[in-house]
Amino acid sequence: LFRGEIAFLKGVVAMDGLPPADRAEVCFAGRSNVGKSSLINALTGRRGLARTSNTPGRTQEINYFTLGESHYLVDLPGYGFAKAPLPVVERWQRLLRAYLTGRPSLRRAFVLVDGRHGVKEPDEEIMKELDRAAVTFQVVLTKRDKVKGPAFDKVLEQVRGRLAAHPAAFPGIVVTSSEKGEGIDTLRAVIAGIG
Numbered sequence: 001l002f003r004g005e006i007a008f009l010k011g012v013v014a015m016d017g018l019p020p021a022d023r024a025e026v027c028f029a030g031r032s033n034v035g036k037s038s039l040i041n042a043l044t045g046r047r048g049l050a051r052t053s054n055t056p057g058r059t060q061e062i063n064y065f066t067l068g069e070s071h072y073l074v075d076l077p078g079y080g081f082a083k084a085p086l087p088v089v090e091r092w093q094r095l096l097r098a099y100l101t102g103r104p105s106l107r108r109a110f111v112l113v114d115g116r117h118g119v120k121e122p123d124e125e126i127m128k129e130l131d132r133a134a135v136t137f138q139v140v141l142t143k144r145d146k147v148k149g150p151a152f153d154k155v156l157e158q159v160r161g162r163l164a165a166h167p168a169a170f171p172g173i174v175v176t177s178s179e180k181g182e183g184i185d186t187l188r189a190v191i192a193g194i195g
């Protein structure tokens with residue numbers, strides 16, 4: 001799947017701008033700056049494909065990437081703190097929620113959680129919304145390279161505990177570092193298994 005052609009399709013700012021729901025899609029959700037866009041670049045092996053930044057609030061549209069002819073990868077704006085004017089942030093937050101709960105071809109939402117911090121309140125809110133909408137989600141821990149073993153074990157334990165309360169959670173937490181390439185093959189295989 002990842003050997004086929006991968007390209008940016010479009011940035012979407014309203015629900016009526018979404019492409020036809022005619023193929024499987026997976027999306028990458030998570031707090032601002034957690035590493036969503038970086039993960040897409042690591043997965044596709046294309047460094048500048050999705051724009052990344054140190055500043056939270058970099059991705060402000062729903063960005064569609066085609067994965068061969070059968071799948072879309074969808075990079076989402078972050079939730080939580082963002083360096084952008086409030087009305088603008090509120091607009092993209094509404095769009096984000098409408099997308100996450102109202103897209104029929106969304107097969108799985110990857111909820112990215114920072115490997116240093118674990119599940120935070122805004123993650124809980126999003127996971128509850130996904131439960132209510134019956135959208136299967138799977139947690140991906142990011143930035144594994146930034147945290148030492150013992151601290152990371154605690155985070156893993158916290159995340160496992162939180163997931164137990166969510167009916168829409170897919171079992172299995174994927175541990176990644178976009179920086180070092182850890183977990184990227186695993187996540188590619190997971191996506192390839194989603195038809």
Ligand code: GTP
Nearest residue numbers: 032033034035036037038052053057058059078178
């Ligand atoms: P928004 O679009 O603002 O919501 O952020 P995002 O979730 O798309 O994050 P982005 O991919 O832009 O990455 C944010 C920052 O984290 C950048 O400075 C990245 O270089 C850094 N980063 C992302 N993934 C990793 C990782 O695995 N390891 C390390 N060390 N840094 C990472």
Ligand code: MG
Nearest residue numbers: 036037058059
């Ligand atoms: Mg981004």
